[in-house]
Amino acid sequence: MRNTTPVIIVGASSPEEALIRHQLTGVAEVIGSEPDPTRALPRLREVRGSIALLFLDRARESVLSIVKELSRIPGSSPIVVSRDRSSQTILTAMRAGARDFAYLDEKDRDIRRAILNLKEFAQANDLPEGKMIAVFAAKGGSGATTIATNLGGTIIAEAPKARVVIVDLDLQMGDVLVFLDVTSRYGFFDVIRNMHRLDQDLLHQSLATHSSGLQVLAQAMLDDSEDLKGEDLVTVLSFLKRHYDYVILDGLRDFSELALLAMDKSEHIALTMTPDVPALKNAYRCLTVFKQLGYAPEKIKVLLNRFQKQGLDLHSVEDALGRKIDGVVSNDFPTIIGVINRGELLSASAPRARVTRDINSLLPLLSIDIGLSTQRQRRGLLRRLVQ
Ligand SMILES: Nc1ncnc2c1ncn2[C@@H]1O[C@H](COP(=O)(O)OP(=O)(O)OP(=O)(O)O)[C@@H](O)[C@H]1O
Ligand SMILES: [Mg+2]
The missing domain is CATH 3.40.50.300 (P-loop containing nucleotide triphosphate hydrolases)
Known part of the structure; x- marks a missing residue:
């Protein structure tokens, strides 16, 4: 899989956006950003197959409603980003329908992990059913x-x-x-x-x-x-x-x-x-x-x-x-x-x-071919949210 997954950043200020871009170097390509979440939805709908990184802290309610909308679109992958990693916040993001939650901070490159997990998940989903x-x-x-x-x-x-x-x-x-x-x-x-x-x-x-x-x-x-x-x-x-x-x-x-x-x-x-x-x-x-x-x-x-x-x-x-x-x-x-x-x-x-x-x-x-389909090694996406 290519390592330039298209990402759109929503709701972040310039310094936050710069930090996210920096952390994503080599794993994803930021193809756009929209600081005002209320204007983001048409763009997100338009660019299929992209990952939406939605910064929660500035306009919580509008971000959550976008996450809700996106979670109904098959194949869309909203990831909620926040500087607050309390379980309350993680849970709120999850209940809105986020695919993952990433904690934004200068040292911890959690966003990178979230993107990599999502990529792995997409690959794993290509596996045939058992x-x-x-x-x-x-x-x-x-x-x-x-x-x-x-x-x-x-x-x-x-x-x-x-x-x-x-x-x-x-x-x-x-x-x-x-x-x-x-x-x-x-x-x-x-x-x-x-x-x-x-x-x-x-x-x-x-x-x-x-x-x-x-x-x-x-x-x-x-x-x-x-x-x-x-x-x-x-x-x-x-x-x-x-x-x-x-x-x-x-x-x-x-x-x-x-x-x-x-x-x-x-x-x-x-x-x-x-x-x-x-x-x-x-x-x-x-x-x-x-x-x-x-x-x-x-x-x-x-x-x-x-x-x-x-x-x-x-x-x-x-x-x-x-x-x-x-x-x-x-x-x-x-x-x-x-x-x-x-x-x-x-x-x-x-x-x-x-x-x-x-x-x-x-x-x-019973058509059980032992040589086939035994590599179902998958990484959890939302695992951290429920730990
Ligand atoms: N090949 C076999 N040779 C000897 N005994 C057997 C064999 N297969 C099953 N049994 C015995 O038959 C009994 C019933 O087996 P089992 O519980 O697997 O049947 P079941 O169809 O699942 O029954 P149930 O209706 O209770 O679900 C068990 O005590 C088991 O030890
Ligand atoms: Mg039985």
Whole structure:
């Protein structure tokens, strides 16, 4: 990216403007200035892709109203500048819709930092979105959570830099946190409430993190009686896709509006079933509904979990379903229950077990290409504002 980001300075006196220009040497190019904030808006609207540095202290109210206006224009980047760095001032700027706050002073080159962060953010935003996989249990106890968590573990084992989050959509009875033996005081509704100021760093710090690096977003507080709205779910999932390489959804087991929204947004649906008649019946029903919903056949992958010689054989299952089974995970209760009870992951604790290799081999099936999109290193923009 070029290092001459166009900047327009608004509301600063000549000495302040000179100081800002000096501090920006080499990182941005000041293409204009307007000391009177009330006259700045047409110019700012006109020059797209520029960064507006708005000096707050002289005409606070008009500057804040410009920030508000600009924050509604997609791609605009108002940065509020002030000689006062009290949390009250930072918060006021943030609430008005500033992308960042920079403290102006002779020694501290905070404006430089703000510009560099914004540039990095723009670069990071060019990254493709992460992949989302919905693990859907054809029947309770078919191993959805086991597969979702260990799929995440396998990705991290193969690509330690990958950012992977498991989202537990069973807000009441979800057990992803228990499976991974992590606790979280930051749940779904916290993310929704704080989304306007969450960035990569803050999100990463806030979510529960397993020792493997795997992160979890769940709703840990059972007494949180808020209802999750469809639009909020979609916003959270889009947000996660921007910040993670892989988003794995667990806790889906019905065709509620929320479940459908989540599945619509997923690249793949991994339908987990066990080799027994009740699971088979349910899996058949699920496949029929997926078809009615218009999901492309390649989107759905059927995973036969707990496969063993004694149960239904593969051909009978495929015959009954009228389609092929995409992935098979063998039955290994002692290994699985051991890792679950210790809050561990198969990839770390039983890397050579057959069941681990089975889960590993699901990656290409779910279009998980470990070599791609694992460099989602982003710097926080508004991080300082909420410290
Ligand atoms: N491949 C496997 N071999 C042996 N046991 C397994 C296997 N996969 C899962 N299990 C066992 O099956 C049980 C249920 O697994 P899990 O909780 O992952 O299923 P689920 O579909 O998420 O269930 P729920 O309906 O409670 O969400 C667990 O006790 C787990 O140990
Ligand atoms: Mg489960």
